[in-house]
Amino acid sequence: MSTFPTEVPALRTAVDDQARHVRSLKEAKTAKEALQPEILRLQQLKTALEAAIAAEAANAPKNVLADQRRSLEDLLKRRFVVGQAFEIYGGVAGLFDYGPPGAAMKDALISLWRQHFILEEGLLEIECTCLTPDPVLRASGHVERFTDFMVRDTVTHECYRADKLLAEHVTARALPNETNPTRKARLEQLVHDVDTYSQTELGAALKEAGVVSDAGNQVSEPFPFNLMFATQIGPSGLIPGFLRPETAQGIFVNFRRLLDYAGGKLPFGAATIGQAFRNEIAPRSGLLRVREFTLAEIEFFVHPSREGRHHSKFGSIRDLKVPLLTKKAQETEGDDTVIMAIGDAISQGIIDNETLGYFIGRTALFLKAAGLADSRTHGPTPQDSAFRFRQHRSTEMAHYANDCWDAEIWTSYGWVECVGIADRSCFDLGRHSEKSGSELVAYERFDEPKDIEVTVFKFDRQGLGMALKKLAKPAIEFLEATSDDARKAYAAELESKGFITIRVKPEADKKKKKDDPESAEEPQEVDVQVPKQYVTIATETKRIHGQTFTPSVIEPSFGLGRILYSLLEHAYYVRGGEDEARAVLSLSPLIAPYKVALLPLSANDAFSAILGEIRRSLSAVGVSCKVDDSGSSVGRRYARSDEIGIPFAVTVDFQSIENRTATIRERDTCTQIRVPIAEIAKLCYDLSNGNVMWADARATYPEQQQSASDSVGRKE
Known part of the structure; x- marks a missing residue:
């Protein structure tokens, strides 16, 4: 077998060159026997690249080690950002409580989403009940098709989600011990295609990979398991229902009211934010796979013609470049992401239409505003992009969908789907019209008969x-x-x-x-x-x-809990030496649980009045703050605020009494400026909302030198 480069940059180049070579062979309709060795070489190069990236990460500085996830989760638990629900009773898998910082972060993310989509796009926001009668979810197809395939340990009867067990077994057990290149490539293919398997194909793949349970026992054949929580509505128990598995159905069943509210005109969009429930088979991956979670969903109603899918604001994102993993790349060339302008992707037929492309662009801007950069500066594994948009393959696409893309964020668990953006055609309104007997339609008046x-x-x-x-x-x-x-x-x-x-x-x-109305059957x-x-x-x-x-619908659906956890992973790093290593959540000020930490230099009573004055002025302009007047040193209190992502710290000291100024410290650079107390509230408001950058503030106000005890290290 040919030798490969060992350095990551050289391997990336080799993978790109080989991928182009394979594409050219395919375009030339090269015979299969000549093409297959080149495809195998491409797969081997990709495997070598993944191994080199993993080796590079293992030798990287401590703040980018793959095991940082454990340190982050320890921090989240210790500072009660999140915690296991019902922990004093042993806890329940897949259920979590958000503590004060976590609840504030989540609320900030929801506020950003509402500002970015509902207010900017003029969407109609509604709030719907979580309890849903059986006929509604039967019409939507959830009763019949909202399932995952499950297997059981044949000895202990422990349950597993079959596709996840297959992927975990191959990745953790089979691949590391496999030396045969052909067999290794086949195992990688099993993992690559795991989301596309039917029940029969999944059973065959489990056998082919030799999958066993965590206890080492044989597992059963896969069988479908409906993920909805069933219940009865009313004391008689005669009205079957479910806790909703998604929030969208509330918009569809209220379509006629929403259309009337919109003046009977299309296009228009409706949005809802709320809890959804899925009875996950084996919740793992911490906050990424839970049984109760918050969704933010949009249903944007358009005319079903292709012309009806034009978007009046498409020009605003036409030239925006986003990372795209197309279905063609997945089905023929591997997992090669390309950076492409959305307008080009539509003109080339990669993205189906303007409205779908518009919401892909707006989603990319939202993720960036929340704090995800185009490239990683720290995290579990270096990647070219913090997020990407992956198109559903032909085997994944619902029969009624024209096109569908998932926004995936890179985490220590790999690529995680956090947003789904789909063109669902007329399916939903058509099904509810058919099953309910109510016409969920719009009317188009012509200019001329x-x-x-x-x-x-x-x-x-x-x-x-x-x-x-x-x-x-x-x-x-x-x-x-x-x-x-x-x-x-x-x-x-x-x-x-x-x-x-x-x-x-x-x-x-x-x-x-007429004779016996009670006994007459319908x-x-x-x-x-x-x-x-x-x-x-x-x-x-x-x-x-x-x-x-019947209008068609473009549906962007956001898993806010998954996005928040991904932001935490991307924001987490450790600075300082081993003796004084301190964890930091480098969150965007828009997502930070509190915008300002208020600190008196010491417990001197003279600081209390000034501290109260600053707190009231911050509150008056809507800037949240957290007072830390404990007896610890200022440096330790800075560290505590850094741990939960507070971007700015205002410290009242003896100079504050003399000339009515206070210092403002920025979390990531650890630099400080001295600002008149009368100007602190407005400056903190502008800094927290991105109206003023920290570099501009440093250029405007005198810099304050800090003592060594105030900070350990800085992120320049």
Whole structure:
């Protein structure tokens, strides 16, 4: 086998060169026997690159070690950013409580999301109930299809999510011990395709990889497990329901009210923020896979035509470059991410339409505003980009979706899906219209009347009544109520088969219902065949001034808990020497739990009045602060505020009494400036909201030299 470079930059170049070589061979339609060795070499190069990156990370400075996750989680627990729910009773897997800093961070993230999307885009925000009746989720498909595949340990009966167990087993057990290149490439392929497997394919993959449970026992064949929490609504228990697995259905079932509120015009968008619940099989990965979580979802309703998917503000993000992992790259070339302008991606047919592309761009800007950079400066593993947009492969795409992208963030757990952005076509409103009997449609008024050709059915009512009995009337009503497109389809079926099959509900027995209304059963829907001899198909010209249609929907869905945890991983680092190493959460001021730490230099009573004055002025302009007047040194109190991500610290000292000034310290550089007390609130407000940068503040106000005890190290 050919030798490969050992340095990461050289390996990256080799991977890029080999990928281009493979693409050129494919374009030239090279014979399979000649192409296969080149593809194998590409896979081997990628494996070598991953190994080199891992080796580089292992030898990197302490603040970028892969095991920093454990240190971060210790910090989050120690400072009660988050904690295991019901811990005094042993805890419950997949359930977490947010402590004061965590709740404040989450609230800040929600506020940023609301500002960035709801206010900026003029969305209609609603709040809907978490309890959802069975018919709603049956119509949406959740009752039948909202499942994961599960396996059980055949000895202990412990449950595992089958795809995660396969990926973990191959990554942690099989790959490190595999020396055969062909076998290794096959194992890597199993992990790569794990999200696309059917139940049968997943069972075969588990056997092929020799997957066993954590206890080393054989596991069962995979079987579907519905992830929804079932319940009963009302004291009788006769109304089955579920805790909602997503928040979107509340928007769909309120569509008519929202359309009316929007003045009957499309496009318009609705948004909702709230709790969702999924009964995860085996919650792992800390805060990334939980059973109760917060979603922020948008349903943006557009005309179903391609022209209807143009977006009036698309020009604002047309030239924005984002990292894209296309389905073509995943299916034919590997996991090669490209940086591309959104406008170019649409013109090349990579992203399906402008509205979908617009929300991909707005999502990228939101993630950057929250604190995710284009490149990593510290973290568990160095990566070219902190996040990427991965397109669903053909095997992942829902049958009703035109296109779908996931915003994935790099963490110590690998790439984690945090946002889904999908063009769901007319599926949701169509299903709820069909199942509820309510027309969830919009109306388009034409500038000028149009003459259109329509298909009409004319019935031999007497003959059909004799043939179908009580089913004749509901069959005629059903066919007369269908859309023109549906009538055309039925007409084609009538011509080809000699009959059409529809599903209708027979008329109730009026006499029985009148005589004994309580015992009269509601008729059930049945299939009925309408013979051709009783139906005449005609085409008529009809002048219309407008038309009704079922809108399509673009749906961006944000997992706020996953985004927050990813931000914490990206923000976490350790500075200082081993004897005085101190953890820091370098959070964006927009996400920080408190914007300012207020510190008196000591316990001197003379500082109290000034401290209270500054606190009140900060509160008046909406800047949150945390007072730390403990007896610890100022340096230790700085460290405590750094640990929970507070970006600025205001210290009142003896000079504050003399000339009514105080120092402001910035968390990441550890530099300080001295500012008049009267100007502190406005400056902190501007710094916290990004109106003024710290470098500008340092240029405006005199710098304050600090003692060695005030800080350990700095991040320049």
